[in-house]
Amino acid sequence: MLGEALALPAYSPHAVHAAERHWPQSNCSLDLWITYLNHLGLAPEALMGALVQLDYEGDQFTFCKFEPADLASMHGLVLRELAMFDRLQGHVAAQVARGHLVLVELDGFHMPDTRSTSYKREHSKTTIGIEFIDPDKQLLGYFHNAGRYVLQGEDYRALFAIDSVDRQATGALLPYTEVLQRKRSPLQGEALRTAARAALQQHLLLAPVVNPFLAYQQQYEADLARVIDRGNEYFHLYAFNHFRQFGAVFGLLDHYLRWLGDGALLPLAAHCDHIAAQAKLMQFRVVRAVARRKPDDSGRILSDVAERWDAVIGGLRQHLG
Structure with a gap:
C-alpha cells in the first residue's frame, strides 16, 4: 500500500x-x-539551555541539537x-x-x-x-x-x-x-529545574563570544543577491538554514526561559520572542524580494536582532554568574 x-x-x-x-x-x-x-x-524544556550555543557558521546558522549529556543527567x-x-x-x-x-x-x-x-x-x-x-x-x-x-x-x-x-x-x-x-528514573519538579539551570550555566560558557548577527549582517547583502539570482527553489533551502534555524531556536528559548520559573528572566524571554518574530519578518521580506527580483533593505532588521541577542546572552551571563 x-x-x-x-x-x-x-x-x-x-x-x-x-x-x-x-x-x-x-x-x-x-x-x-x-x-x-x-x-x-517528560519535559523537553529541560534540554533547551543548549540552544544558547547557536552561532553563525559563515554559510548557515547552527543546526542546533540537544546535548546527550543533558538527556542522560536530567531524564536518565x-x-x-x-x-x-x-x-x-x-x-x-x-x-x-x-x-x-x-x-x-x-x-x-x-x-x-x-x-x-x-x-x-x-x-x-x-x-x-x-x-x-x-x-x-x-x-x-x-x-x-x-x-x-x-x-x-x-x-x-x-x-x-x-x-x-x-x-x-x-x-x-x-x-x-x-x-x-x-538507564534510570528522570528528575522531576524543582530538582529538574535546578539541573536545567546548572546545565544552562555550562552552555553559556560555549555560547558565541562574537555576536553572530553582526557577523551575519556583514554577509547578508551578498547572500540576498545570490538568493534572488537563484530563485524560489534556492530560497527555501536558504531560509531553512538561516531564518528558520535562528528564529525557531529563539522561539524555543523564549519558552524555556519562562519554563525555568524565574521572574528575572521574563524580560530576556520577551527579547527571544522578538528575535523569533523578526526572523519570520525577514523570511517574508526575502521571499518578496525574490518574487520582485529586486534587493531590499531587510538586512537592517539584523541590527535590532543583534541588540536583542546581546541583551539575552549578556543578561543570562550576568544573572547566572
Whole structure:
C-alpha cells in the first residue's frame, strides 16, 4: 500500500508545536526530541539551555541539537551509536524488541508524513525515531518532526531497501543509527529545574563570544543577491538554514526561559520572542524580494536582532554568574 502515514490519535503535540507560534517547527532533530519526550511525559524544556550555543557558521546558522549529556543527567536516557553491519530492518527489529527507540537518518522521499515537502518529490535526509516495527506486515511506527506516524507497504520496502541486493555487495552506505536506552528514573519538579539551570550555566560558557548577527549582517547583502539570482527553489533551502534555524531556536528559548520559573528572566524571554518574530519578518521580506527580483533593505532588521541577542546572552551571563 502506498502513501499512508496516519498520525496516531493518542499523541497530543507539545505546546511549542502549536500552529499559532512564529515557528511551529525547528529542525528534524529538535522536533523529534520534543515530540518523543512529550510522549513519555517528560519535559523537553529541560534540554533547551543548549540552544544558547547557536552561532553563525559563515554559510548557515547552527543546526542546533540537544546535548546527550543533558538527556542522560536530567531524564536518565542514554543515546548511543548503533553499529550497522547487516540489514537495517534486522537491527531495528532487534533493538525495538528490547524496548529501545531507534533513531535513523532516512530519506524523506519515502515518508508520507512529509507529503507537503519531500514525499515522492525530492530526496532529503531526515531523522526519525522508530518505536515499533513488524517485518511480516511491513509496518513501521515512528516519531518524526511534531508527530507520531505509521507507514507500510511500498514505503516500508523502499526505506529498508527490501528489494535491493545486499548492500555489502554494492558498497552502499548504511544509514547513521542511534539507540536510546533508559538507564534510570528522570528528575522531576524543582530538582529538574535546578539541573536545567546548572546545565544552562555550562552552555553559556560555549555560547558565541562574537555576536553572530553582526557577523551575519556583514554577509547578508551578498547572500540576498545570490538568493534572488537563484530563485524560489534556492530560497527555501536558504531560509531553512538561516531564518528558520535562528528564529525557531529563539522561539524555543523564549519558552524555556519562562519554563525555568524565574521572574528575572521574563524580560530576556520577551527579547527571544522578538528575535523569533523578526526572523519570520525577514523570511517574508526575502521571499518578496525574490518574487520582485529586486534587493531590499531587510538586512537592517539584523541590527535590532543583534541588540536583542546581546541583551539575552549578556543578561543570562550576568544573572547566572
